[in-house]
Amino acid sequence: MSKVTVGVVAGGISSEHEISCVSASGVMGSIDRSKFEPILIGITKSGRWVLPDANKPMSIVDGKLPEIDEDSLLLTAGMDGIFHNGKRLQIDILFPVLHGPYGEDGTFQGFCEMAKIPYVGSGVLASAVAMDKSFAKPIFATYGLKVAHGFVFTDHQWKNDKSAIMRQAEALNLPLFVKPARGGSSRGTVKVKDLSHLASAITEALSFDTKVMIEEGILGREFECAVLVDNGDVKASPLGEIKILGNQEFYDFEAKYLDDATTVEIPVTLPSGVEDEIRSQAITAFRALGCEGLARVDFFYSHDGTIVINEINTMPGLTGKSAFPKLWQAAGLSYQQMITKLIDGAKS
Numbered sequence: 421m422s423k424v425t426v427g428v429v430a431g432g433i434s435s436e437h438e439i440s441c442v443s444a445s446g447v448m449g450s451i452d453r454s455k456f457e458p459i460l461i462g463i464t465k466s467g468r469w470v471l472p473d474a475n476k477p478m479s480i481v482d483g484k485l486p487e488i489d490e491d492s493l494l495l496t497a498g499m500d501g502i503f504h505n506g507k508r509l510q511i512d513i514l515f516p517v518l519h520g521p522y523g524e525d526g527t528f529q530g531f532c533e534m535a536k537i538p539y540v541g542s543g544v545l546a547s548a549v550a551m552d553k554s555f556a557k558p559i560f561a562t563y564g565l566k567v568a569h570g571f572v573f574t575d576h577q578w579k580n581d582k583s584a585i586m587r588q589a590e591a592l593n594l595p596l597f598v599k600p601a602r603g604g605s606s607r608g609t610v611k612v613k614d615l616s617h618l619a620s621a622i623t624e625a626l627s628f629d630t631k632v633m634i635e636e637g638i639l640g641r642e643f644e645c646a647v648l649v650d651n652g653d654v655k656a657s658p659l660g661e662i663k664i665l666g667n668q669e670f671y672d673f674e675a676k677y678l679d680d681a682t683t684v685e686i687p688v689t690l691p692s693g694v695e696d697e698i699r700s701q702a703i704t705a706f707r708a709l710g711c712e713g714l715a716r717v718d719f720f721y722s723h724d725g726t727i728v729i730n731e732i733n734t735m736p737g738l739t740g741k742s743a744f745p746k747l748w749q750a751a752g753l754s755y756q757q758m759i760t761k762l763i764d765g766a767k768s
């Protein structure tokens with residue numbers, strides 16, 4: 421049987437470019453080469469499609485994050501496929517290991533649909549809705565899931581009527597979380613303990629997105645659940661708990677990727693029934709948005725025992741350190757087996 425050629429797409433123009441590179445290097449390193457022929461396809465920060473130098477390491481070395489070289493060999497992508505020097509690359513499936521806008525938000529998925537190339541993960545609509553927290557939250561609420569109180573506004577509204585936004589924020593309980601509506605990797609997310617810091621937090625969040633959310637901070641613990649479609653069945657992994665042992669105030673960029681003191685603790689200790697309830701809510705959230713393939717669903721478990729959904733990520737981090745592969749490993753599925761299931765799911 422001939423091997424399935426998988427275009428593993430890395431980088432992208434979002435602020436999560438580097439993390440995508442690390443995730444893609446995990447996929448390239450572990451993919452089952454007896455079944456699949458992987459080709460690394462890079463998207464540079466400026467948006468050029470390229471064939472990166474396969475020998476260049478794409479992991480985090482001494483805290484330095486990798487990226488796709490702008491001067492790599494150029495590719496052209498269009499409705500007829502992906503070409504190098506006028507020659508069409510033979511690609512059976514694309515695996516967009518891309519995080520954030522222009523990768524995880526339905527735009528890349530739209531390209532795959534139009535070019536008629538099967539791809540791993542959620543389709544256009546689910547990707548777009550999951551990416552924009554201001555749309556995902558009301559859908560979760562409709563399905564009976566609890567979400568943090570908050571509101572959303574645009575840069576235009578902020579420019580025109582700052583005081584109205586300040587008043588709405590004052591009505592919420594401190595601390596507040598100010599975040600880009602379509603962000604990721606905690607980039608642009610600021611915890612505000614004192615309203616005198618609110619305006620600068622909004623400016624920071626607006627530097628990542630034209631739409632910003634302000635939410636009441638949920639005081640409690642943070643859990644993640646990995647959802648995977650296995651042969652058509654939607655399955656939820658055991659939970660992992662985020663343990664920040666460094667001095668970060670919340671699960672920010674540094675805690676996520678740069679501080680080895682942060683861990684995802686598996687198995688978790690929770691009152692009886694709570695883990696299964698969160699796992700079941702993770703599947704509800706996955707279905708509510710019409711996700712496909714995979715997602716990581718993140719929750720808070722507040723000090724008063726309330727389960728609150730935070731967000732769903734349709735292309736979660738797949739680095740060796742990431743929660744998604746670790747959670748499946750805890751359920752007995754190796755990184756390689758997990759990747760195989762994802763690619764097999766994309767074919768059908």
Ligand SMILES: Nc1ncnc2c1ncn2[C@@H]1O[C@H](COP(=O)(O)OP(=O)(O)O)[C@@H](O)[C@H]1O
Nearest residue numbers: 568597603604605606607635636637638670671
């Ligand atoms: N309402 C909230 N209450 C408590 N912590 C929050 C809240 N919103 C965000 N956080 C903290 O900020 C982190 C990043 O926010 P999140 O909404 O998950 O954005 P991203 O898409 O960047 O991961 C969360 O993992 C959590 O630690």
Ligand SMILES: [Mg+2]
Nearest residue numbers: 605606718731
């Ligand atoms: Mg998050």
